[in-house]
Amino acid sequence: MAHSDRASLPVAGSPPPSAPSGRMPYEPPAQSVAGQIVDALLMLVLVVITLYLPLLLKLAGGGTTTKTVENPTWESLGQNAVMAAQWEKLDFTPEKAATIIGTRFDYAFNWGAMAFTALIIVGYFVFLFRYSDKQYRDVIAERFDGPPRP
């Protein structure tokens, strides 16, 4: 049963009861303005290279095949009278509609490609959680624990 869980517990948004007594905090280096600009531009470049370029070079997108029909009619395209009437209301002739009707997704299964893709996704998440946990332990140690032992 969904319920609220409020009984005298720490409240979101309020300051901690006392200042954290963590170990010596890590002091990050200062980043110059130029460094900030480079970092920001790098993200834009990464977006363009990994996401935009494959689209621009037509390397990504729907894996489809198109069946061509010579001198198409609504019947030869497999359209009944109601379908044909709706196409025509949308300003389509059989010639104009033939490519749309003849295009199909190609779902031929490539098990090797699927296994490779699955490996990439699983590997990404495994690394993400393991490395995040390593960083998280530092965060928690700095926030909650006493000074590190020699």
Place this chain on the structure above:
Amino acid sequence: MTSTLRPTVEPLAPAAAVPGPATAPAAKKIALLRVLGPGHVWALGVGIVLVGEFMGWNFAVGKGGPIAALAACWLAGILYTCVAMIDSEITSTVAAAGGQYAQAKHIIGPLAAFNVGLYLVMAYTMLEVSNAIVTGDLIEAFAHSLHLEGTVDKRAFMVLTVVALAFLNYRGVLATLTLNLVITAAAFAAIVVLFVAAQPWAPGAVLQHESLFVGLPYGSLGILAAMHFGLWFYLGIEGTTQAAEEVRSPARALPLGTMTGMMTLLIAATLTWYVSTGLMPWEYLGQAVTPLYDAARLTGSRWLELFLFLGTLFATVASANGCINDASRAWFAMGRDRYMPVWFGAVHPTYRTPYRAIVFFVPIAILFAISTPLDQTITLSILSGLLGYTLMGISIVLFRRKWPLGTIQRGYVHPLHPLPAILLLGLCTVTYLAVFLGYGTQLLAMMAFYIAASAWFVLHRYKYVRRGEQFTMPWPKPKGY
């Protein structure tokens, strides 16, 4: 009513170097305004997503046929119900700008938070791009209908949409989201009016399901493949959580706004599917850019065509508006935490908006809008969302394990844990497979982006991040640490 959230808001940093604590200036703290209620949360969530009923969902028909699209619609509905339940619990407990990003920071760790921040930014930016594309295409189609073809360049309207909404967001969140509330309601009304005008009580009068239905053109594999675009019916509903720092009562408003938004979308999705599949041959519907506008044209009513033109326009504008809001807040939160250059963590001194984060993505949005096909930008948005949902399913398990019920205050506790998490992870796996069918290269391109960005964060960017400051909630130490 206004208030500030001082403990989590970075001082407005000058554009120069990032100072250490010894040199930190005692700058005046400027926080986001707490002005939003449950209605705004509903409008933010539904406003972003409702456009999914006006365009994009119909590519699911192209991937599997009409029946497969309906199955995908409901399966995706289950996936998003899990997302809404899990997200409501975590967000009502970790109420900070950035939503899932701030949650990942507190529950999983910095690298995961960095990735979640990027998921949000990419998902919302690509959704914004998709909206801009549809706006341009819609105006061109309407001009064509008025016999004005050749005089309208749709790319100009795509650019105008992005720039005008970025400016609106720059000026202030309350005006922006109040506007969203109005235009979202109008867009939802357009769907209901179309449904009524199609006379669903008289099959064959307007709707022609009997003659237009074709079963499963790709067999049962089509149902699996259709799940890819089935997500588009609801993608972005979790955006309600991005405004957590600007909501008056997060524990009440976020779950209420999110769950009522989900109900609204389930109804709208079913109505949309029913009307569209009863009016268009599936091959046309499967590739249409503006399917509901086309459905209105097919009824033969000029006033209905005009109404759906306005409804589609409102929906795309409301969605793009919410997307800019959400993407900028996630980017702002990352800048504030130094996951990105701290320059992005600034709040406008007058308008109190994350103005630099808003402006930064305008060029990227324009670049994709004017030169990329709609199904591609939608797929990029869906993939980023999907990675986030996968993480969310694991995140809630870690959250309950690190802070069992009763150890911290939760605004909302979702029922039947861990069933929603298991169901969510199962449906995410199905969706990865669905995207692989037909769009496998894009799936790998997206993974390449996140892997490269993660490497950059681990090897370079993380050194600028203050460790202890990543945990700001006043909670006890997590169990097991």
